[in-house]
Amino acid sequence: MLSKRLLPRSLFGRWLLLLVAPVVVLQALLTYIFYERHWDTVTRRLALGLAGEIAVVIDTRSQNPDPTVLGDLLVRMQRALEIDITFTPGADFPSDVPPPRRYSILDRMLIQALGERLSLPYMIDTQRGGGRIVIYVQMPDALMTVVAPENRVFSTSTYAFIIWMAAASVVLLGIAVLFLRNQIKPIRRLAEAADAFGKGRDISNFRPTGAEEVRAAARAFMAMRDRIRRHIRERTDMLAGVSHDLRTPLTRMKLQLSMMPPAQETEELRGDVEEMEKMVEAYLAFARGQSEQPAEPTDLTGLIQELADDVRRRGRELQITVAEPVTLPLRRLSFKRALANLIENALRFGQEVRLSVGRRSGRIEIRIEDDGPGLPEKEHHKVFRPFYRTDQSRHGSGNVGLGLTIARDAVLAHGGEISLGQSDLGGLLVTIRLPV
Template structure:
């Protein structure tokens, strides 16, 4: 069973708007409950008792007047005065007897108050019926010589201040709640805009026309976000410009060395020097690609299964056996060139490190609000304790899987850099086929 604390946490609102309104509504509810308790426990009960005593007192006065003047003409005058001055319709039935019916317990406070007043002011057998007529209360009183039927308006037992108070209380509460909802929604809207802007920037998308608004604290957070975004964009631009110069400066002497080596002709160790220069060129290209990341490519709406099919088609044309399974349409904003590079790296690794003549399995689908791409091979795999290290630059595994490669240890680093720039994540897992599974997730 769920603990009370956990149940309460799950039952309460999770959004800022809901929680803010709850903070505002709870004092209102407590205030209404306290006001209602004070009103019903003191004012309403006091007024109800006084009204009941007043009605019972009028009935008692009529009964005493009838006893003092028992002749029929005096009784008629007393009943006429009661109808005119007390608003009571009283009928006397000579030799009448109070019905011998089982007494029912009073169901409301007014009935209890009326019975208490009748016992105190009349002190005779009586019966009260508040349900027989819609607008009147019927009170039967047993006298020594007959039965007195009293028809009293119900308004003599009810006070209109009760309804006025309730309507005023509910009306003001709803008005305050509506005003608070409007103001809180405006404040929460600025927080949501900031969250959307941060999410778009985290996915590498453009944040257009975002300006600070809302409360002072929200404006400060928005301004801090804008400054952070400008710093990151400026740093990326500076890095790209610097790497463009580094690329030119490193390639020039490397090309000169290759040219001089070609002009020297054949000699002992020439093949080793050629291999060293080729390795150096691959390392420079790999390092520049890692540091450059996605460059300045603009995200566009991309059909993810079609993109994966295009990359897989390149390897199929080279003779690779790739099994691709797509789970329907899936379109989202991506940098297609950068993601193609990631997929080409992952598929190339699976082909190089898998069994000779083996297959590569690709799966594309939607999982828990994200686009998921799985790349499985049937090679030797990577031990679990070494998987996190494989994302470090220039890290290679001393195993038959690494020996079968030939890279410089930057492929997975570049892949993770690009995937994280899209707001996603990439993980290495054990494949059901016995090799390595690469799980790539991109938030939708």
């Protein structure tokens, strides 16, 4: 569980991790192997060579006290090995020599090599600078000072190896990042197209690009989009055609009823015909809501004000609270019909109706609430079904049962959400959340 939390959330981050992790592990292993097997071995051998040369000088001075012989040896070592050796009679170790560095491989290897080759006390100074090291050997009658180039003990190829390896890794990772970005772009475009299609927006400019697998996914998405559009179009045309055809017999029935003498049976039939006419109008409204309309930037505040004016002309009042002007890509007629159905539903069952618009959690939230009888919580998910009506619900007489269905479909077609709840006024609260 912890490992999943540590993984990057994005595909780009995970692909980058798959590239970076092996490179880092490989570099760590190569550096360790080089450090242990090459750098350590080479430095140790160089240190042993220098310590052996110092031991030869000490042995020569002890066995042959002739200064001429010793001087000739020191001159040849200076010329061939670039080692400067001097003897200070009666001197002791300098007091200003810094202690060996604890984590320095040079200090560690030099101390080990001198300890193996020399039996006399010694001190090292590798911090003098200038690319030189100093070794002090305390002899019985003098202080031996050895000044040698640092490259006699330390291999500088290590730094070059690490620099070249790091530089090559940075260049390769840079190329990999550019390549990954280009591979991720088609996937992001596919996700944006799917999101836009879910919100009912036009995606006519979308084209399959990228790797073959991404192109296959894009082509499958486009085929699915076309099938959904065709299915909606066919269902809408069928529903609109059936509803339109029903108007003809209803009109004949109304004409025949108007010519019949008044009677109780006639009035009952006339009521049935009027209810059927309302149902047909609801079917047509539902079909119009399912039709494909282009989403255009719409002033939501102005649209709500139009609905409030319509309510006011009917002698009712709709309280509006808009936190800020909002413009969204909407199918204007479809969304206006959805809000009108919700407002009409609230006006039918409540005396006081409020509509508020605000921005919450990066989404536009529309709240419609009333002071009516409300709905039991168990009915909240049922009332969105087409033609669902119950005597205990807010669907009274004259209601076909498509108002909330039309509203829900319109909201979902815009990529939004609709939910029901308890209003502060005591009635029903309808909340619509739309993406920005």
